[in-house]
Amino acid sequence: GNDKVAQIITFGTMAARAAVRxxxxxLGIPYAQxxxxxxxxxxxxxxxxxxxLKMESRLKxxxxxxxxxKKLIETASSLEGLARHASTxxxxxxxxxxxxxxxVPLQKTAEGEICTQYAMAELEELGLLKMDFLGLxxxxxxxxxxxxxxHTRGEQVDINKIPLDDKKVYKMLxxxxxxxxxxxxSEGMRDLVKRLIPENIEDITALLALYRPGPLGSGMIEDFINRKKGIVKIKYPHPRLESILKETYGVIVYQEQVMKIASELAGFTLGxxxxxxxxxxxxxxxxxxxxRELFIKGAQKNNIQKNIAAEISDLIAxxxxxxxxxxxxxxxAFISYQTAYLKTHYTVxxxxxxxxxxxxxxxKVALYIKECRNMSIEILPPDINQSLVNFTVVGGKAIRFGLAAVKNVGEKAIKSIIDERKKNxxxxxxxxxxxxxxxxVVNKRVIESLIKCGAFxxxxxRRAQLLAVLDVTLKSGQEYQKSKGNGQTSIFDLFEKNIFDENNRNYQDKLPDILEFSKNELLAMEKEMLGxxxxxxxxxxxxxxxxxxxxxxxIELANFSDRSKVVLAGVINNFKRKNTKNGSLMAFVTLEDLEGTVEIIVFPKVYEKCGEIIKKDEIIITAGYLDVAxxxxxxxxxxITLLEKYKENKMPTPKTKEKNHNIAEELHLEINTEENESNLLGKLKDLFYSYPGKSQVVFHFKDKGKTII
Structure with a gap:
């Protein structure tokens, strides 16, 4: 019953950085400081x-x-670790x-759910049963x-019986x-998948286990990939480890492998x-x-030498x-494979x-629309005669926007439109x-939104024609429905229109002969209604x-480090002006390019120079640096410069063009892995991200006479 089940509280604590901020x-210390x-x-x-403070001398x-x-750090230290908020x-x-x-004491969450006042660790100490139910x-x-x-192909696909060795799926990945x-x-995971080249479900399983901060920072992933590709020879401290670690090329990846090693080599019980x-x-x-002590003793009982047992124990540690x-x-991994299989064989x-x-x-919608277009899938706008509630497959090769994606068009209005279309x-x-x-339910606001997004x-x-006659046509429709409700018959009821007549479909519309909106105006309407x-x-x-x-x-900004210099171009999607404490104006701008959006912070000094050009739908060039927090x-x-002005004033002169022409398309660097310092790659990465350009950089790693590109 409800009284025997509850969600569990968690306490968000003040971490070091959050406490300082x-x-x-x-204390009113400037944001930048x-x-x-x-x-x-x-x-x-x-x-x-x-x-x-021990690790960073600049802070000290x-x-x-x-x-x-000093006051800031000392105060933050005293607050660090304290509960900041409670969540579920x-x-x-x-x-x-x-x-x-x-x-246990219980409480209600903001959403009205019942939740414990004790956190997970305390509940376990009380001996209560805790289970995780993850919704995906x-x-x-x-x-x-x-x-x-x-619905579209008439095929009944059993997702649990699809082949797990489909070469097309692994090729796509x-x-x-x-x-x-x-x-x-994610960008990082895509890069890892391309480097690893998965060939089976076990490889995908290992990928998901390895793509975490610990393995990423320890060099464990590189070791795994090199062993898989045969660059590094797979060695086992003891022959009995081969059957346990073979699927992960001799690398301990899973906790279950540790349990099996302890069980088979040291005689540990499952408990x-x-x-x-x-x-x-x-x-x-x-x-x-x-x-560790118990493991070494147990392994010795199984005729494993003490030094080898200690080596295996250190490996586990x-x-x-x-x-x-x-x-x-x-x-x-199975869900990953299933989605990859569907994307490969049932793409649309x-x-x-x-x-x-x-x-x-x-x-996300913009990202996946771009992916659809890369795969030659046409994306169609909403349509009153084709769209359903959600995205719909049209003709097997295109996807039509659903009516639910249109701003101001609610569930009841969509139901009315679809039901009437199905019926008549x-x-x-x-x-x-x-x-x-x-x-x-399909009121003026709904119809106006449908016109603006192109659904008619x-x-x-033309959309301009429809908006011009919206009020009068809406009134005519209301009068028609009223008279029909009163049992009156109009001349139009004498003719049945069950066939969609391509030649006479607009015979009832009296439309003014006016020009359509400009291309930019139509795009602005589309953006307003569909986002x-x-x-x-x-x-x-x-x-x-x-x-x-x-x-x-x-989207590429994720590859750059904090304070990297960047130049971006995009449309001003939205902006918000704000008064600072000293009365100066600043702005927060949402910039949209062909890949996605990013927030631009315009502080007062910059705002003074460019405030007048910060307007919705303006195309601008922004030069600045990254703030990664x-x-x-x-x-x-x-x-910040208008694209038009930037083109006029900042286009390269013939001399600059000539200079740029001489820049190499590729830079090749040879690195001896045995001689160079361990953090060299990290320093090179920071250097390249701080000075981005158009030239490709190719690394040649020399290791024991071999060169790896």
């Missing part, structure tokens, strides 16, 4: 201010030289035989895709075409092995040390922080389902539409020129 805001101090704290797990020096900074565990549910309030949007995407496939593939679509697994996961050094739960990784149906699942996220065929004209739909374009009339450009993007007209100016797109990337503007 919060205290800095409270606080940001600089916060970024001196190394970005690593479980970092504290005390650790940061600032404390000594600046009293305000993402998947945890606690269960009991008796009513839960017999054991992707499962709905797969289910919806299968329904679309059945190895090419990095992973957009829309569960867990494999003892599970203690070792938990100690690994929670990094309990004391328990790990005790387990090394991977302790990185070992991942295999059962979790396998279940995710899968992409329609995927677009429906993220309909409210314009950045297509809408022959604008007046026909206004006479047949329920105007109580298929009836062969993104569908038929055309304003930047397409300037694509070639923009490519010569910019150093990055919005807590995983979010923003651009601090140093200069």
């Amino acid at each position: 919060d205290v800095g805001r409270a 606080v940001d600089t101090i916060a970024k001196m704290i190394p970005w690593e797990p479980n970092i504290t201010i005390a650790k940061a 020096d600032l404390m000594k030289s600046d009293a305000d900074v 565990h993402a998947a945890g549910i606690v269960l009991s035989r008796k009513p839960l309030n017999d054991y 949007r992707t499962l709905t995407v797969i289910s919806d895709a299968l329904k679309i496939i059945k 190895s090419e990095g075409s992973c957009a829309g593939v569960f867990q494999l679509e 003892q092995a599970d203690i070792l697994r938990k100690a690994m996961g929670k990094k309990q050094k004391g328990v790990m040390e005790k387990q 090394y991977f302790a922080g990185y070992g991942f739960n295999k059962s979790h990784s396998v279940s995710y 149906e899968y992409m329609a389902s995927l677009l429906t699942s993220i309909m409210g996220n314009n950045d 065929s297509y809408f022959a004209s604008f007046l026909d539409f206004c006479q047949r739909v329920d105007l109580r 374009d298929s009836i062969g009339v 993104l450009y569908i038929s055309y993007h304003p930047l397409n007209d300037h694509k070639e020129k923009i490519n010569k100016i910019v150093t990055s797109t919005s 807590e995983g979010k990337t923003k651009v601090i503007a140093e200069k």
